[in-house]
Amino acid sequence: MKEVYLDYAATAPIDLDVKQAVDEANEKYFGNASSLHTIGQRAKGQMEQARETIARYINAAEANEVYFTSGGTESDNWAIKGIALAQMEKGKHIITSAIEHHAVLHACEFMEKMGFEVTYLPVARDGSVRIADLKAAIREDTILITIMAANNEIGTIQPIKEIGEIARKRGILFHTDAVQALGSMPLDVQAMQIDLMSISAHKVYGPKGVGAMYIKKGTEIENLMHGGAHELRRRAGTNNVPGIVGFGKAVELLKQNEAVYVAHYTQMRDYLRDRIENELDEVILNGHQEKRLPNNLNVSFAYVEGEALLLSLDMEGICVSTGSACSSGSLKPSHVIEALGLDENYLHGTVRFTVGRQTTKEDIDYTVDRLKSVIARLRSMSPLYKDSKNS
Amino acid sequence: MDYSEKVIQHFREPHNVGVLEEANAFGKVGSPACGDKTEMYLKIEDGIIKEAKFMTFGCAAAIASSSVATDLLKGMTIEEAKALKNEQVIKELGGLPEAKIHCSVMVEEAVRAALEDYEARQK
Ligand SMILES: Cc1ncc(COP(=O)(O)O)c(C=O)c1O
Ligand SMILES: [Zn+2]
Numbered sequence: 001m002k003e004v005y006l007d008y009a010a011t012a013p014i015d016l017d018v019k020q021a022v023d024e025a026n027e028k029y030f031g032n033a034s035s036l037h038t039i040g041q042r043a044k045g046q047m048e049q050a051r052e053t054i055a056r057y058i059n060a061a062e063a064n065e066v067y068f069t070s071g072g073t074e075s076d077n078w079a080i081k082g083i084a085l086a087q088m089e090k091g092k093h094i095i096t097s098a099i100e101h102h103a104v105l106h107a108c109e110f111m112e113k114m115g116f117e118v119t120y121l122p123v124a125r126d127g128s129v130r131i132a133d134l135k136a137a138i139r140e141d142t143i144l145i146t147i148m149a150a151n152n153e154i155g156t157i158q159p160i161k162e163i164g165e166i167a168r169k170r171g172i173l174f175h176t177d178a179v180q181a182l183g184s185m186p187l188d189v190q191a192m193q194i195d196l197m198s199i200s201a202h203k204v205y206g207p208k209g210v211g212a213m214y215i216k217k218g219t220e221i222e223n224l225m226h227g228g229a230h231e232l233r234r235r236a237g238t239n240n241v242p243g244i245v246g247f248g249k250a251v252e253l254l255k256q257n258e259a260v261y262v263a264h265y266t267q268m269r270d271y272l273r274d275r276i277e278n279e280l281d282e283v284i285l286n287g288h289q290e291k292r293l294p295n296n297l298n299v300s301f302a303y304v305e306g307e308a309l310l311l312s313l314d315m316e317g318i319c320v321s322t323g324s325a326c327s328s329g330s331l332k333p334s335h336v337i338e339a340l341g342l343d344e345n346y347l348h349g350t351v352r353f354t355v356g357r358q359t360t361k362e363d364i365d366y367t368v369d370r371l372k373s374v375i376a377r378l379r380s381m382s383p384l385y386k387d388s389k390n391s
Numbered sequence: 392m393d394y395s396e397k398v399i400q401h402f403r404e405p406h407n408v409g410v411l412e413e414a415n416a417f418g419k420v421g422s423p424a425c426g427d428k429t430e431m432y433l434k435i436e437d438g439i440i441k442e443a444k445f446m447t448f449g450c451a452a453a454i455a456s457s458s459v460a461t462d463l464l465k466g467m468t469i470e471e472a473k474a475l476k477n478e479q480v481i482k483e484l485g486g487l488p489e490a491k492i493h494c495s496v497m498v499e500e501a502v503r504a505a506l507e508d509y510e511a512r513q514k
Contacts, residue, residue, distance in 0.1 A: 307450040308402070326449065326453070327491075386446060
C-alpha cells in the first residue's frame, strides 16, 4: 500500500548526509570528549565544530553560548526550572502562553507546585499572543517570559522580536521554544533579544535524542543535571558526540539550503490547502494564515471526530496527527485547539498535516483524494452532520 | 491505537448505519460540546426488536460499539435489550482500551434511552 507521511512536525526522517556524518562519528570519533588524550580530543574537536556551526546559524555572539542537551524537552525544562531557581530572590513570577508545548507547560505547572506563580496568556483566535496582554501581565517580580517562536500544532508564529524587546527593557529574561521554528524561519538571538532558546535536532532531519539550548553569556541559571564538568560545568553527562555531530550537519544543511527547503514546504502546503479549501465543504483553517510555519496546515472538519479521521486516513496509508483525543471520560480537544475558541461543531475534528522535504505533489493528490472519501464516510454516520442538513 | 482486530473491522465497515424511518423507539445521548454523540433507532414488534440502526459522532471505539450493539439487539426481547450492558459489547469487540470504556457506556445509554422512549409511547 502507498504510504504518505504528513507528520514531519512530530519528527522528520534523518537526512542521508546527516546519517553518514553520524555513522562516521560513531566509528571515528567514539572517544569521550572530556578525555585529555588524542582520541578524546578528536571527538571534542568534532563536537566543537558542531557547536560553532549552530552558534553561527542562530547568530550567537559566541559558540560557548550553545549547550548541548538531550532534546527540546530537556532544554525547555532546564530554561524554566534553571532560571526560576537561580532568580527566585528577584521574584517568583513567570509568564507563558496557554498554547506552549507540554514540555514548557508542565514545567511551569511544576514550578507552581514549588511556590512560583505563573500567568498563562490567552491567545487570539489565530493563535497569536497579544502584546497588550503580555505588557499587562508583567509585574515587579516577573523573572521569566517563556513564549514559543512557533506553535507545533497550528503553526502560528509569535511576535518574538517584540516580546524580546519588551523583556529586555523591563530586565526580564526571555526564553523561547524554537523547536518547531528552527529551519522554517529566521532565528537571530541577538536581533530578537533572546536570552534562552530551545532547539532539537530531530525536527530538522537530524538524529533523535539530541538538542541544544542557547544561553546568553552572563545569564544566571541553575543546573538541571549535576555531575561532571561537561558543557562548561552547566550540563553534566558524557557528550553524545555522534548525535551532536549529526545535529551540526543538519544545521549546516539548513544554512546551505534553507530557502530551497522552505520554498518546497510552502509550495506543497499551499497546494494541499488550496485543494482542501476548494474541494471540501465546511472546513476551517486554524492558526494565523500569514504568520505561520511554511510546512504546517491545520484544518478542522465539521461534524467528524479527529481520532476516527486519523485512523481512517492511516488505513489508507496516510500519517497525520490530530488535535482531538477521546480518552478517559470524554472527547477532549488539545489545550492548543481549546485555546482558540472554535465553534463546537469544528472543535473535535482537527487534523494537522505537516509536509517535508520528501513530500511530493502526488502525495498531496493521493491524500486529498482519500480525505474526501473518508470525510464523506464519517459524515454519513454523523448525527451532527444529519442535523445540520435538516435544519 | 491499541484496538483489537474486531474493533478495526467494525470501525472500517460498521453494520446498521443510518436513520431507521420506521423506528418506533428512538434514543439519543451525548452532546457535541462534551464529545461523542449517538442516536439509536429501533423497530419493535410483538416485544421483539426487529430492526436496529444508529448514527454516531465519535471515535473508532464509539462507532464500533454502536455497530456491535445494533447487531446484538436484533432479535432480542425488550427485557433482554434492557439488560444489555456495555461489558457485553466490549466482550463482543474483543476488548477495548481502558480509556475507551466510556464510549461503550454511551452506546448502552443510547439503547436504554430508546427503550424508555418506546415505553413512553405505549402509554
Ligand atoms: C514546540 C516543541 N517543543 C518541544 C518539543 C520537544 O522536543 P523533543 O522531542 O526534542 O524533546 C517539541 C517536539 O515534540 C515541540 O514541537
Ligand atoms: Zn470515544
